[in-house]
Amino acid sequence: MKKNESFWQKLLSLDEISYENPLDEQLIDAETDQPDSVLRQQSPVEYAFAEILQEEKQEELYIAERLEANSLHAWVGRQSKKWAKPVYSLLCALFCVALVVFLMSTVIELPPFGAADNPTNNEVAQRYLEKGLEETGAVNMVAGMILDYRAFDTFGESTVLFVAACSVLLLLKLGDHKDGEVSPAMLEAEWDDRHHEPKNDAILQMAARVLVPVILLFGMYIVLAGHLGPGGGFSGGAVMGAGLILYLNAFGFRKTGRFFTYKTFRWVTFVALMTYALLKSYSFFCGANHLESGISLGTPGAILSSGLILPLNICVGLIVMCIMYAFYTLFRKGGM
Amino acid sequence: MNVFVIMILGFLVVCAVATAFTKSLLASVVIYMAYSVLMCIIWMLLQSPDLAVTEAAVGAGVTSVLFFITLKKIHAIRGDEEEDHHEEK
Numbered sequence: 255m256k257k258n259e260s261f262w263q264k265l266l267s268l269d270e271i272s273y274e275n276p277l278d279e280q281l282i283d284a285e286t287d288q289p290d291s292v293l294r295q296q297s298p299v300e301y302a303f304a305e306i307l308q309e310e311k312q313e314e315l316y317i318a319e320r321l322e323a324n325s326l327h328a329w330v331g332r333q334s335k336k337w338a339k340p341v342y343s344l345l346c347a348l349f350c351v352a353l354v355v356f357l358m359s360t361v362i363e364l365p366p367f368g369a370a371d372n373p374t375n376n377e378v379a380q381r382y383l384e385k386g387l388e389e390t391g392a393v394n395m396v397a398g399m400i401l402d403y404r405a406f407d408t409f410g411e412s413t414v415l416f417v418a419a420c421s422v423l424l425l426l427k428l429g430d431h432k433d434g435e436v437s438p439a440m441l442e443a444e445w446d447d448r449h450h451e452p453k454n455d456a457i458l459q460m461a462a463r464v465l466v467p468v469i470l471l472f473g474m475y476i477v478l479a480g481h482l483g484p485g486g487g488f489s490g491g492a493v494m495g496a497g498l499i500l501y502l503n504a505f506g507f508r509k510t511g512r513f514f515t516y517k518t519f520r521w522v523t524f525v526a527l528m529t530y531a532l533l534k535s536y537s538f539f540c541g542a543n544h545l546e547s548g549i550s551l552g553t554p555g556a557i558l559s560s561g562l563i564l565p566l567n568i569c570v571g572l573i574v575m576c577i578m579y580a581f582y583t584l585f586r587k588g589g590m
Numbered sequence: 591m592n593v594f595v596i597m598i599l600g601f602l603v604v605c606a607v608a609t610a611f612t613k614s615l616l617a618s619v620v621i622y623m624a625y626s627v628l629m630c631i632i633w634m635l636l637q638s639p640d641l642a643v644t645e646a647a648v649g650a651g652v653t654s655v656l657f658f659i660t661l662k663k664i665h666a667i668r669g670d671e672e673e674d675h676h677e678e679k
Contacts, residue, residue, distance in 0.1 A: 316665070396640065476643060484640040492647035499655060578652050585659045 308449070391551030391560035392481040400486070401563045401570075403544075406537035408566070409530055411488075412573050416527060419577045428588035440589060447507070447587045455504070462504030469497035477571035481563045482555065487570025494571065495578025502582070507590075514579065516590040523576050526569040533562055595635060602628045615666050619657040626650035 365372045382399055390398035400408050429437040477490030502510045536545055552559030583590045605625040612618040626649030633642035661667050 319665070484638070485643065486640060489640050489644040489647065492644055492652065496647045496651040499652065578648075581652070581656060582659070585656050585663075 305449070387554055390563065391554055392563050393554050393560075394481055394483055394485075396484075397481045397486055397563055397567070398560070401481075401566045402561070405534040405562075405566065408487075408570065409534055409537075412527060412530060412570055415573065415577050416523065419523075419580055422581060422584050426584040426588050443587050443589070451503075451506070451586070458504045462500050466497050466501045466504075469500065470494055473497060473571075473575070477567055478557065478564070480567040481560045482557070487567040488574050490567075491571040491574025492578060494575040495582075498575065498579045499582045502579075507583075507587070511590070514590065519576050519580050519590060522572055526572040526576075530566060530569045530573075533566060595632075598628055598631055598635075602632070615661055616658075619654055619661070622657070623650045623654045626654075 382403065383395065386395050386398045386403075387393065390402040392398035392402065428443055429440040473490045473492075473494030475490075476485035476493060477487055480486035480490065498510070498514070537543075549561045551561050554560070558564070580590070602625065605621055605628060609618050609621045609625060612621060626645055629649065630642045630645040633639070633645055658667075
């Protein structure tokens with residue numbers, strides 16, 4: 255009985271809940287003053303008090319959320335017809351089965367995997383395989399194909415990734431684009447991040463200390479040896495990005511902020527994309543025909559060989575790494 | 591070898607179906623990670639180690655982490671501690 259009472263009291267007092275952060279006033283004060291340091295210099299008692307307030311508000315918000323969801327559910331239940339749900343499920347199942355049948359019939363029609371007389375084994379692939387090593391100097395034929403013969407395709411892919419990062423930036427980035435300016439929303443996100451994300455987790459930090467250097471080294475190896483063996487810019491960049499994310503998770507923004515800020519992200523991505531564009535965008539003007547770069551191809555198998563493939567691999571790797579890391583930071587805090 | 595491939599393909603289908611039908615969003619993301627790891631092994635068996643590395647880093651790593659953050663932001667992950675806290679009241 256007592257349970258219900260407190261619940262109903264909360265229900266009745268729902269209207270009075272303000273959706274403001276209890277720290278707002280302090281945050282705005284902090285903004286006019288020295289933004290970050292004031293927040294840090296709170297006395298422990300004040301901080302604990304603010305934390306308790308925050309927790310209470312969170313709880314009230316949670317109850318409000320749940321009530322709203324319940325009422326919505328009830329409304330949907332009242333609005334829908336009784337026969338609607340089974341018909342809907344039946345249609346769903348039918349659609350899925352039809353899709354599976356259609357796709358499976360297509361798969362059965364495909365030629366067998368790796369057969370010699372497949373339509374993909376035509377003169378194009380044959381020429382790439384026969385002349386590839388001689389013309390591009392790359393031992394890894396895939397790298398020779400995507401970064402030499404078809405380098406403009408890869409340029410398009412990097413640009414697609416960059417555009418994706420731009421749209422995430424537009425949607426999730428908090429605050430102004432000028433560096434050093436801190437808005438109340440950013441401060442609130444900062445507080446929220448410090449409150450909720452793991453910090454000083456001994457196991458995580460120890461694991462990160464061992465793993466992060468290995469992961470970053472492995473990523474660099476994949477990027478740099480992309481023309482010698484399996485790998486390349488995209489896979490290596492993704493591995494390095496994952497390593498950076500692990501480092502950030504273990505040690506927090508204050509450590510990563512020393513070497514990777516929003517400014518670094520902007521400049522690295524810009525420089526890498528522009529280098530790529532300068533080196534390879536002539537393809538768009540000469541109809542994807544090859545132009546002599548004048549760089550000697552070197553001995554196949556050496557690390558400094560195969561002309562432009564190595565610098566292009568590094569560019570792609572840097573772009574992918576920065577964008578993976580930027581996605582994570584933007585999702586987590588709306589900034590770097 | 592053949593048995594191994596068939597087993598992995600079977601697990602792949604099970605993971606795909608389980609991702610769609612799991613009630614808990616958190617469990618769904620974890621199963622999706624398992625799907626990515628299985629896919630990574632399949633890429634290895636199809637002799638494309640570069641794709642395997644990418645799948646492991648992007649599919650099992652970054653994508654799932656982004657999913658976790660999103661779930662946390664929309665308060666879809668609730669720890670046991672918090673759950674107990676609410677039930678006490």
